[in-house]
Amino acid sequence: MTTTSTVTDGRLAADLRTTTTADVIDPDDPRYDDARRVWNGLVDRRPAVIVRCRGTDDVVAAVAAARRYRPPVSIRGGGHQVAGSAICDDGLVIDVSAMNGVTVDPVARTARVGAGARWADVNAATTPHGLATPGGEVSATGVAGLTLGGGMGQLQRAHGLSCDALRAVEVVTADGVVRTARRDEHPDLFWALRGGGRGLGVVTAFEFDLVPLGPQVAQALVLYPYEQAGALLAAWRDLVPRMPDTVSPEFALWSVPPDPALPAEMHGAPVVVVAGLYAGPADEGLEVLAPLARLGTPLVDATTVTDYASSQSGTDPLFPDGARYFFKSHFLERFDDDAAAAVLAADAGRPTPQSLVIVRTMGGAIDRVGEDESAFVHRRARFNVSIDAGWTDPAQDEQAIAWSRRGWEALRPFATGGVYVNFAGLDEDADRSTSFGAHAARLDAIARAYDPDGILTAATARP
Template sequence: MMTKAIDTERFRTYADSFEGQLVLPDAEGYDAARKVWNGLIDRRPALIARCANADDVVRSVRFARENNLLVSVRGGGHHVAGYAVCDEGMMIDMSAMRTVTVDPGARIARVQAGALWADVDAAAQAHGLATPGGEVSLTGVAGLTLGGGVGYMRRKYGLSCDNLLAVEIVTADGQWRRASERENSDLFWALRGGGGNFGIVTVFEFRLYPVGPQVVTLNPIYPFDQSRSVLETWRRFAETAPEEASTSFGIWGIPEHPDIPAELHGTPVCLLDGMFIGPVEQGETLFQPLRDVGEPILDLGGPTTYLEAQQGFDEFMQDGDLYYWKSLYLDQLSNEAVDTMMSWVKRRPNPRLLVIIRHLGGAVSRVAESATAYQNRKAQFMFSIDGAWSDPAESERNIAWVRGFWEAMNRYSNGGVYVNFPGFGENPQHLWQSSYGNNYRKLVAVKTKYDPTNFFRMNQNIKPVAQTGN
């Protein structure tokens, strides 16, 4: 039944022109349509508009404006804060728009906003090409890219947003626009790291690079009591690592998997993770010292295809599990920071709580801080606490631990977070100002120009001038 907040006659006119599917709360598929990846998110929109094309997006934005509806935008639906779904408003769902077309001669991929990175990887690898995506191939292209996009090729080719050539976008006034370095360049600047603040991107155009099909992965898993020696070896490796290698250090519990002996499931461990995208022999030689730090419990790395490497963590990030992730940037990995980290990880309340430190630098750091909205280019590491569990009874304890750990590590950071891993965006005004630093004022200006009423606010929200009082 249509909610009273929506004018019935206007809805009929909108529905008659809509080419996709409109899902109301009494529809059979409503509960499935409103669910997102993070099972902690349980919201009920008044209307779900599953768009078939950009014209549907335009119609939906205009209809939402006419009826003063809160709008959320779903791409892949994988943001940990659940921005894709709202209560009582309208979810504009892009998930049916997943077409990826590749021009191998120009090395350009044209990607619809509902696509997952698996879609992009498969289409591009058919031509021996790739663009920097994330670390889980089931992640949505749109959210990851708009928030920056940290993946396995970051040190060689930068972030996902660094490889954007253009976008097609529907802004808050219901107008279709193209944005690039030449067209609406201020909007294009803001979209590269500024989140979903400025409209609904319907198409992304990415630069592609020759990659694969063979790469070398790094994934030795060591006993937890070897954490310090493994971390020290990795930290020294990172100081001189070539840009073809993007690596991380983590502390986790061995996940449940049919290929892993059951008696090892949940065992606390430290691990190294990464990818080398240069010649296979060079990668094997480069990674060997990291595989020989001690006696690994398991070693899941080695030569493989790029597609397989991109999918390696997919099954450990299941839809419907419960997630809470927070992050920080570290300019250096000091001994004091390591001491604090080790004191906390010994008290992890759940073996699935992953603590990971990603090595940055390389191509990420060569882009000027002011060149895109994405900040913290000079940070050498990104520290992330990725909480995951399945029992709702554990939620309060696990979230409290992640928050406490994050606060303890905050003293070693400038307070900025990777905006794709913000927890639930607590204390948003301070959080986003800290995260965007000197770029924040320009983001406010672009937001004020393209969305002066803050129509798009289910996101890493940058408030326009009228709402900030600036």
């Protein structure tokens, strides 16, 4: 096996410059610091080589170089994963962010999406056709990372997770072979890629099913007084079971954003946020969403009809590139009074206005997929509670991370024990048995079958 020194002494970079058409960036390149940055500013890693692939052939060549030199390997798509798994120290980053094209077939209701695309790219291509596929809640999020980890979002109760909409995945496995995984072709790999996270190969493209939606949609966004949080959470818990699957209601303890449309004196003040998107005709959505504004007396009711792409990008400015983030979450099968009290208590000591505690509803279409039909193992949960620290000052690192962990520990008695792989801190305490449960052994076996030498999977075990 080649030692790490052969990676850092320039031979890997030189090899890649002769075998790919990609941009090859090493620490001497003036683009290096920009190329190694990811969305989470808390992540500061220094790879030996970054290879920015232009197409699948470049990925094949990069994987071949990884076989020859055996460096640690990470794969960068949108670079938006909280743990910063797109970047490794002293290794090879296979960067597919430039492979971000989206092609829509409005008749077949499908979209082919490059692995470097972000959800904004997908929404821009599908919305003009009145079509969508389940994405996330921030349009700057990368399609690949979200989907491979499952893919929770505002359409999940109506249409399932992002991984549930997959028809096929094009992936370069560790042997350098380009495979298309689908239900009837490499079905084991297809099963694993739907929620099994990273380390199964380098995905180069996805094919998604699309569903009719929009272009105009009804969206609820209601701000309530923070002092009424307990009563509001109780009322929200009572309402959620009575709402149709066309809505995935959310409840957040947050702060008033610095929105010019809101009075400046309110900016940064603690607030309760209740939200939901109606996955159906906009003209009937306002009536369906109306109960979300009747839980108490709103400070602001911004429920409106907007285009779907705009609804997905509205919170982008609240999660800017380069800020510092640490998210940890739990799945809950029930949400009783004690669990609600723990959610309220978890918000105590929130370190910054950017930090939040958010409760997302599950069930619906998520639950209608068989428990063993994909690698995503948390289908029977009814809620996900995430304690999301966000800040900008490095001096607050310890305080912010401790706040998130403390709230997460306090909620543990009410949780299933499962962890959403996309919200697993910095991976330093992520356990495959909690992320993948009973599916972990099958996932490991599939990874060994396609990558017996650990070319691409070894890096998944590192912090």
